[in-house]
Amino acid sequence: MKVWVYGNDINTDMLFPGKYTYTCSTPEEIKPHLLEDLDPSFSKQVQQGDIILAGNNFGCGSSREQPVVGLAAVGIKAVIAKSFARIFYRAAINQGLLLIECPEVVNDFKSGDSLHLDAVQGVITINKKTYTFTRLPSEILQIRDAGGLLPYTRKKLKQRQSKK
Amino acid sequence: MGQTFAEKILAWYGHEKTVVPGQIVTVSPDHLLMHDNAAPIMSKVKADLAEYGVVNPSLPVIVLDHVIPASDEKTATNHKLIREFVHTYKLPYFFDIGLGVCHQIMVEKGLALPGQLLVGSDSHTCSYGAVGAFSTGIDRTEAAALLLTGETWLKVPPSLKMTLKGNLPSGVYAKDVILTIIGDITASGADYCSVEFQGDLKQFSVDERFTMANMGVEMGAKNMFFPVDDVTLKYLSSINVSKSKFRVVSPDVHASYKQEFSYDLHQFSPVVAVPHGVDKVKNITDVEGLEVQQCLIGTCTNGRLSDFRIAASFLKGKKIHPSVRLLLLPASQQIYLDALKEGLIQTFVQAGGTVLPPGCGPCLGAHQGVLAPGERCLSTSNRNFKGRMGCKDAEIYLASPATVAISSLYGKISDPRRMVT
Numbered sequence: 080m081k082v083w084v085y086g087n088d089i090n091t092d093m094l095f096p097g098k099y100t101y102t103c104s105t106p107e108e109i110k111p112h113l114l115e116d117l118d119p120s121f122s123k124q125v126q127q128g129d130i131i132l133a134g135n136n137f138g139c140g141s142s143r144e145q146p147v148v149g150l151a152a153v154g155i156k157a158v159i160a161k162s163f164a165r166i167f168y169r170a171a172i173n174q175g176l177l178l179i180e181c182p183e184v185v186n187d188f189k190s191g192d193s194l195h196l197d198a199v200q201g202v203i204t205i206n207k208k209t210y211t212f213t214r215l216p217s218e219i220l221q222i223r224d225a226g227g228l229l230p231y232t233r234k235k236l237k238q239r240q241s242k243k
Numbered sequence: 244m245g246q247t248f249a250e251k252i253l254a255w256y257g258h259e260k261t262v263v264p265g266q267i268v269t270v271s272p273d274h275l276l277m278h279d280n281a282a283p284i285m286s287k288v289k290a291d292l293a294e295y296g297v298v299n300p301s302l303p304v305i306v307l308d309h310v311i312p313a314s315d316e317k318t319a320t321n322h323k324l325i326r327e328f329v330h331t332y333k334l335p336y337f338f339d340i341g342l343g344v345c346h347q348i349m350v351e352k353g354l355a356l357p358g359q360l361l362v363g364s365d366s367h368t369c370s371y372g373a374v375g376a377f378s379t380g381i382d383r384t385e386a387a388a389l390l391l392t393g394e395t396w397l398k399v400p401p402s403l404k405m406t407l408k409g410n411l412p413s414g415v416y417a418k419d420v421i422l423t424i425i426g427d428i429t430a431s432g433a434d435y436c437s438v439e440f441q442g443d444l445k446q447f448s449v450d451e452r453f454t455m456a457n458m459g460v461e462m463g464a465k466n467m468f469f470p471v472d473d474v475t476l477k478y479l480s481s482i483n484v485s486k487s488k489f490r491v492v493s494p495d496v497h498a499s500y501k502q503e504f505s506y507d508l509h510q511f512s513p514v515v516a517v518p519h520g521v522d523k524v525k526n527i528t529d530v531e532g533l534e535v536q537q538c539l540i541g542t543c544t545n546g547r548l549s550d551f552r553i554a555a556s557f558l559k560g561k562k563i564h565p566s567v568r569l570l571l572l573p574a575s576q577q578i579y580l581d582a583l584k585e586g587l588i589q590t591f592v593q594a595g596g597t598v599l600p601p602g603c604g605p606c607l608g609a610h611q612g613v614l615a616p617g618e619r620c621l622s623t624s625n626r627n628f629k630g631r632m633g634c635k636d637a638e639i640y641l642a643s644p645a646t647v648a649i650s651s652l653y654g655k656i657s658d659p660r661r662m663v664t
Contacts, residue, residue: 088430088520092628096635097607101310102317105285116630134462137432140628141607142366143280144382164464165435166366170382218267218396229287232388236295 080128080156082181082194083121089136091167093117094138094146108151113149127154132185134160138167145152146176151176157196159203161185172219173228179203181212245495247402248468252377257397262403264501271394274336274354275302276363278345279309280383282321284364285328287387289328293660297332297451298393304354305329306345308602314610316628326586343575343601344543350453351575353482357471358490362395364385365649366658367543367625369459372438372467373452374475375491379466400465401501402494406442411510414660416553417451418545418623418643419578421458422514426524434503439494443508448479450547457544458625462519472493477507493505513613513659515621516641519629527646527658534566538651540644541599545623548581550644555587557662558594564611568630569596570612572604596651608633611618621647621656 091097099112111193114121131150137160138146150158157177173177177198184203187210188194196203203210215223225231246254250262257268277284281303285292297303305325313319322340329337338348346367349355357375362368364386371378381395389395405424425432427523438459440452447455452469461465469475471491477544479489513527540546540554551573563569573579579601584589588598599605606624613633614620620632620639627639642650645659 088522090628092626092630096630098609098613098633099628100607101279101321101609102315104286108246116635136434139430139463140366140626142364142380142382142462144384146593147382162431162434164431164463166382166460169385173352173382173384173388207338216267228384228388233291235389 080130081180083118083124083129084188084190085117085131085133088132088136088139089117090140091138091143092140092147095143096127096150097141097143100143100145106148108175109145109149110153113146113153125155128156130156130194131158132160132188133186137163139236142166142232144170145235146172147171157198159184172215172222175223175227177214181210184210185228214241244499245439245497247498247500248439248492248494249377249400249402249466250498251390251494252358252360253397253399262399264399266399268399269394269396269397270360272362273359274304274361275386275389276304276306276345276349276361276365276368277386278306278358278365279318279321280364281305281328284383284387285324285390287384288391291391295391297334297390301333301336302393303390304349305334305336306338306342306348306540307340307345308521309607310609311600311602313634315454326489330522334622338601341576341600343577344462344546344603346457346543347546347574347578350374351482351577353479353484353488356484356489357475360490362389366460367457369464369467370453370457370543372456372459373449373469374479375469375471377466380460402435402437402439403433404439404441404500404503406503406505407440407444407508408442408505408508410443410446411511414645414663415511415513416643416645417454419511419514420508421455422516422524422641423511425462425522426459426514428462428504428518430462430520430522432462433459436464436470437466439468441470445472445474447474448549449475450549453547458521461625483524513643513646515656516627516645518627519638520642521625521627527656529658530620530640531658533656534619534654535621535650535656536567536618537612537614538567538647539572539605539612539620539622539624540569540647541574541604542624543574544625545644546572546574546578548578548622551578551582551587552585554644554648555590557645557652557659559590561594561652563595563651566654567651569594569651570605571596572599573601575601601604605632621650
């Protein structure tokens with residue numbers, strides 16, 4: 080498992096260049112361009128279960144959802160950042176990608192450290208030190224637990240229809 | 244205790260008496276904005292739409308603006324799918340290519356009104372705070388779900404209050420104001436927050452408020468808000484929106500803010516945001532003389548008639564520098580027509596400018612005016628991220644229409660105060 084470390088204000092153009100926004104929509108189309116202008120090695124080397132660590136305001140900029148769809152598709156286990164931009168945050172909930180706001184982890188992590196994430200318990204361990212993070216409110220967790228917004232919406236529509 | 248604008252709007256739409264920051268409410272927005280991304284949005288829920296239909300045909304507003312006219316077979320096919328979708332579901336609010344940038348259309352056609360709640364699958368949806376609406380950006384998947392259900396959740400944001408005092412000196416514009424503020428509070432300075440403007444706002448037209456509200460997302464704001472005043476009412480009347488069509492919502496005097504800021508406008512100068520961040524803001528005197536190869540005046544940030552009037556006042560009877568390409572991008576067809584009528588377009592073309600069709604143009608780097616490696620563009624648009632105009636090895640600087648216009652004459656970044664008396 081690799082931890083990819085990036086800085087502050089990583090915007091959606093860095094995560095997925097705007098020039099592809101209207102020609103690439105599926106995970107397979109998105110993957111080769113992920114982080115293209117930020118870190119060309121990422122799309123070639125990323126593996127299922129990897130974690131991204133970043134500073135403030137991760138995902139700022141455009142509302143394009145390809146960065147979230149792409150990161151979920153390549154199997155990023157979580158993005159841990161000091162803070163996230165709000166549209167990106169919503170998009171991640173809607174795609175079932177785990178985002179964790181935990182500035183302490185970002186501050187303390189050093190290259191070569193071993194980082195472990197227990198998403199179920201809500202605990203991150205760096206070497207032997209543990210960190211806890213705030214879980215999403217229950218209304219929102221329902222969306223993620225359903226597998227994302229579209230499965231959640233379909234479930235809701237079916238329930239409504241059966242009530243009629 | 245008093246309530247902020249965001250608290251009042253979200254209480255109303257959330258069917259709650261009062262709400263507090265952090266609370267989650269379920270809301271049914273007045274409109275859902277989509278643009279060229281309506282194609283991937285509807286394809287996500289094609290089967291569901293066939294079963295359930297569009298919850299309310301008047302909910303979606305679709306504007307083709309991002310890559311228009313189509314640049315290749317793929318974008319042409321997207322446009323075709325959108326036109327078919329509009330036809331199938333008999334959607335009344337569809338604006339085909341050439342009519343304008345989605346955000347301008349929303350305001351100009353009276354689809355975003357004071358006291359309304361609007362969402363859009365575009366980050367600059369925050370623009371409609373210019374006319375006292377609550378508006379915010381969402382992602383494509385959420386837009387797809389909204390087509391089916393008409394509702395979504397919103398978290399009540401904390402609010403920031405920004406008081407603007409005094410008058411702007413000549414040569415300094417709304418774009419300089421918002422860039423200066425973003426430079427001050429940084430690209431994350433308003434993350435998750437509703438931003439309310441107060442103070443000496445009468446000097447700012449709806450066009451100028453639009454410029455400032457448009458840039459809200461560049462400091463992380465959820466929404467932007469300008470109080471509805473005589474300036475707003477006059478504007479709404481000019482686009483034939485009667486007072487009975489909207490409900491004015493104003494923050495209470497004793498509302499509670501997360502943070503308050505105060506700016507003395509008479510101390511402001513022309514500024515430029517330098518690569519590769521909107522908050523990397525410098526006084527123009529620090530960057531004056533930098534050579535530029537492309538100048539862009541327009542987009543949803545600064546492509547309105549008043550912007551073109553300012554630009555034309557610098558360009559009339561002159562020629563742009565031979566090493567510069569000047570692109571002009573009207574924010575809507577109406578603005579294009581008005582600019583033609585006033586002779587502004589003639590001024591631009593005679594000066595050596597190239598007028599692009601109303602739309603997003605080079606702003607997102609998908610077509611029209613893409614930059615080459617090593618080139619520098621001075622633009623009135625809202626983002627200067629690395630690679631934004633299609634090339635990661637090019638540089639984008641952001642400034643007011645006045646600064647861009649004068650710079651196109653000299654071929655280098657120039658201070659508009661040199662020509663403003």
